[in-house]
Amino acid sequence: MAKYSAKAQDKVGEAMHEMKEGKLKSGTSGKKVTNPKQAVAIGLSEARKEGAKVPKKKS
Template sequence: MARRYSEKAQEKVGEVMHEFKRGKLKSGSGKTVTDPKQAVAIGLSEARKKGMKVASRAKAER
């Protein structure tokens, strides 16, 4: 069963993936992100911080 995210959260992840594909996305340490999974995680994290509807993190990730 796939997770459901709000439209705004999906847009945020899309924006982050666009930055990633252009090579402009930076991680918290300031290094350029090279892993697409990390880019998605950053997008979801930013969406959570803005209060968008995003599924909670898996227990293994905590």
């Protein structure tokens, strides 16, 4: 199983919270995110940018 850092888990939690409040928007289109899987992906992407320990993306 892949291991995620605490920082990565926090980022995903924040993204999920924003999605539930209706404030999370996608980066490319700027539309509101309603899919939980998309919120997780956004959280992991932000964590990656900040240098958190996140497993590589599947290609």
